[in-house]
Amino acid sequence: MEQLHIVGGHRLSGKVRISGAKNAVLKLMAAALLVENECIIRNVPLIKDVLTMIEVLRSLGAEITWEDEAVLRIKPKKDLNYTAPDELVREMRASVQVMGPLLTKIGKVKLFQPGGCVIGQRPIDLHLKGFQALGAEVVEEHGYVYADARKLKGVDIHLDFPSVGATENIMAAAILAEGTTVIKNAAKEPEIIEEQNFYNRLGARIRGAGTDTIRIEGVPKLRSVPVDYTVIPDRIEAGTYILAAAITGGDVTLVDVIPEHCEALTSKLKEAGVQITTDGDMIRVVSNTRLKAIDTTVLPYPGFPTDLQPQMTAVMTLADGTSLITENVFGGRFRYVDELVRMGANIRVEGRSAIIKGVNRLTGAVVLAPDLRAGAALVLAGLVAEGNTVIEGVHYIDRGYERLEEKLTALGAEITRI
Numbered sequence: 001m002e003q004l005h006i007v008g009g010h011r012l013s014g015k016v017r018i019s020g021a022k023n024a025v026l027k028l029m030a031a032a033l034l035v036e037n038e039c040i041i042r043n044v045p046l047i048k049d050v051l052t053m054i055e056v057l058r059s060l061g062a063e064i065t066w067e068d069e070a071v072l073r074i075k076p077k078k079d080l081n082y083t084a085p086d087e088l089v090r091e092m093r094a095s096v097q098v099m100g101p102l103l104t105k106i107g108k109v110k111l112f113q114p115g116g117c118v119i120g121q122r123p124i125d126l127h128l129k130g131f132q133a134l135g136a137e138v139v140e141e142h143g144y145v146y147a148d149a150r151k152l153k154g155v156d157i158h159l160d161f162p163s164v165g166a167t168e169n170i171m172a173a174a175i176l177a178e179g180t181t182v183i184k185n186a187a188k189e190p191e192i193i194e195e196q197n198f199y200n201r202l203g204a205r206i207r208g209a210g211t212d213t214i215r216i217e218g219v220p221k222l223r224s225v226p227v228d229y230t231v232i233p234d235r236i237e238a239g240t241y242i243l244a245a246a247i248t249g250g251d252v253t254l255v256d257v258i259p260e261h262c263e264a265l266t267s268k269l270k271e272a273g274v275q276i277t278t279d280g281d282m283i284r285v286v287s288n289t290r291l292k293a294i295d296t297t298v299l300p301y302p303g304f305p306t307d308l309q310p311q312m313t314a315v316m317t318l319a320d321g322t323s324l325i326t327e328n329v330f331g332g333r334f335r336y337v338d339e340l341v342r343m344g345a346n347i348r349v350e351g352r353s354a355i356i357k358g359v360n361r362l363t364g365a366v367v368l369a370p371d372l373r374a375g376a377a378l379v380l381a382g383l384v385a386e387g388n389t390v391i392e393g394v395h396y397i398d399r400g401y402e403r404l405e406e407k408l409t410a411l412g413a414e415i416t417r418i
Contacts, residue, residue, distance in 0.1 A: 003246065004391040004405060006382035008364055011120060011248035014411045018257045019045035020070070020231035020237045023094075023307075024191040027168050028198050028231065029053045029074065029143060033062065034105055034175070036224035037401065038075035043231040045402040046055065048395065050130060054094045059084045060098065083110040090114070090403035091106035096124055100172030103136060108148045126166035127157055134173055154179030154218055158237060162187040162212065162300045168195050174216040175204045181216040181343050189301040190213060190261050191197040194232055201227045234253050235261035237401060238283070239308045240376050244408070245285040246274045247315045247384050264304045264392045268296055268312075272319060276346040293321030293358055310336055310377035311413075317345040317357045318384065323356040336374030339413055342380050345391070369393035372400045381406070383413055 002336055005338075006304075009418040020043035030053070033203045045051060046069060054064050054072075060408050061077040082102055089095045089112045102109040113368035114124070129144065134157075136149035154177045166343040167187040174181035186192070188210055196209035203223035216277050238257045247268055259266070266276045268285070271294045275286040294314060296307045306329035316323040317340060334349045341347055342365045346357040366389035369375030375397035382389030394417070397404060405415045 002394045003418045004379065004394055004397070005416045005418055006259050006364070006379065006385075006389040006391070008247065008362075008382055008385040008387065008389060010251050010383070010385070010412050010414055011178055011224035012245050012248045012408070012411040012413060015253045015255055016241050016407050016411060017255050018233040019043070020110060021194075021233075021234040022047060022049060022190075022351055023164075023236070024194045024227065025050060025231045026053050026094040027097050027191060027195055028229065029057060029072070030094070030101055031172060031195060031198055032074040033060065033076050033080065033098060033101040034172070034222060035074065035076055036222055036339060037226050038073060041072045041074065041240045042070065042227055042230060044072050045234065046404050047400055048398045049092055049094060049234075049400060052088060053094065055295035056084045056095050059088065060102070060220045063121075065283070067154070074223040080106055082106055082108045086112040088229055093325050096127065097168060098402045099127065099131070099145075100169035103131060103149055103173050103304070104152070104176050105149055107150060110144060113143055113145065118224070119222045124165070126161065126163045127169045127304060129147040130157050130166055130170035131173055131259060134170070136173070142256070153179040154216070156184065158184040159186060161185075162192065163191050167214065167249065171195060171206060171214065173198065174218065175199060175206075176221070177216075177218040179218055183214040183216070183277050184212065185417070186212055187300060188408070190232060190235065190258070192309045198227070198229055201229065213268065230328050233261075236305065236373075238262055239265045240274075240311055240380075240401070241306070241407075242269065242283065243311045243315050244383060245378055246272070246287045246291065247318065247380050249287050250411070251286045252284070257283055258284050264302060265308055265312075268294060270303065270393070291315065293319040293323040293356070297326045300329065306330055306333065307373050311332055311373045311380055313337070313347070313354055313356060314340060314380040315375040317347065317359060317362060317381065319356075319358040321358055325351055325356065326353045328352065333372075336377055339378055340381055342367055343385055345381070363387055364389040365388040366392070369396045372396045374403065377396045379415075383415075
């Protein structure tokens with residue numbers, strides 16, 4: 001098993017380029033199943049989840065090649081398979097995103113209940129209710145989900161919660177449906193806008209992404225034209241480096257980033273005393289004083305992102321005062337807290353909230369990453385902890401961060417993969 005070894009106490013400085021968005025590229029790869037010709041997706045991060053999705057799509061009948069280290073060419077075969085191997089689906093929750101495109105293109109799909117990071121209950125019931133509302137027959141049994149639809153018809157769908165995955169899957173299923181589908185209380189994440197833009201390149205008629213109401217006018221068929229699409233920067237990776245600069249008292253400039261996508265985080269850090277400036281596609285983060293404790297509430301976009309909650313908690317362990325972080329998206333997201341406490345943090349979890357009393361120092365320890373973003377939080381803590389930190393469970397971190405130790409080393413960190 002690989003480990004990350006970190007010698008703490010180094011102030012980060014310099015520039016770091018932000019990779020393509022994990023949570024966008026995985027969905028666009030699944031969306032490529034609807035391409036009638038072929039598509040090129042650019043700015044693809046070389047991360048474990050992308051490699052897993054490649055294998056999922058190949059198992060369904062897509063031809064995929066790397067044009068270079070950040071460009072994928074995808075060409076679906078005419079006769080796609082309707083199911084993917086269980087072991088691949090178990091690895092990654094985003095595999096569920098093939099359901100909408102398959103239901104649209106071949107009228108049926110069978111999938112094992114998806115896996116991924118254990119961060120609380122993440123049922124796909126909203127996805128399935130959406131498919132049923134469109135006219136699909138859905139059966140759940142023996143750990144599998146079956147969906148079958150000879151003909152889909154547009155309908156108004158109100159989501160109980162603005163689920164990103166459900167919004168995206170319903171959008172895909174409705175593209176060729178007869179009539180108009182309206183998704184209300186839809187997720188507003190930038191990744192939803194990416195998917196709308198991609199599908200519209202194929203000839204779909206979707207509008208409203210980025211708002212809570214998305215309208216999909218069904219079309220008889222999609223255009224048979226090649227598509228060339230560049231993925232947006234990863235706002236969660238960007239946020240992680242912003243927080244890395246903050247916790248180490250650093251001076252870091254992020255390039256190839258969309259500052260507007262990071263405003264929920266940067267506005268909070270300004271409250272804490274971090275100096276943040278933006279210029280075009282750059283964000284500069286300067287932190288040279290002890291941070292002030294602040295309260296943070298996690299909410300769906302444009303609120304503070306759940307995928308930055310663990311990293312924010314790590315930063316607040318060294319803030320002056322007591323912080324309260326409340327998680328309103330995934331209830332099981334505080335499983336990493338015991339590992340931070342092992343490093344000297346003072347944190348108490350009560351229900352969906354973590355109460356963090358700032359301490360003067362953290363100390364290095366052997367810790368285990370229980371999931372992707374928790375692993376990033378432990379890396380941040382290790383960067384500033386006295387002595388040596390050893391992080392196990394690195395395979396979780398590799399799911400979502402491209403060349404993490406290389407980028408941090410270039411900024412002045414002492415971090416090695418063993």
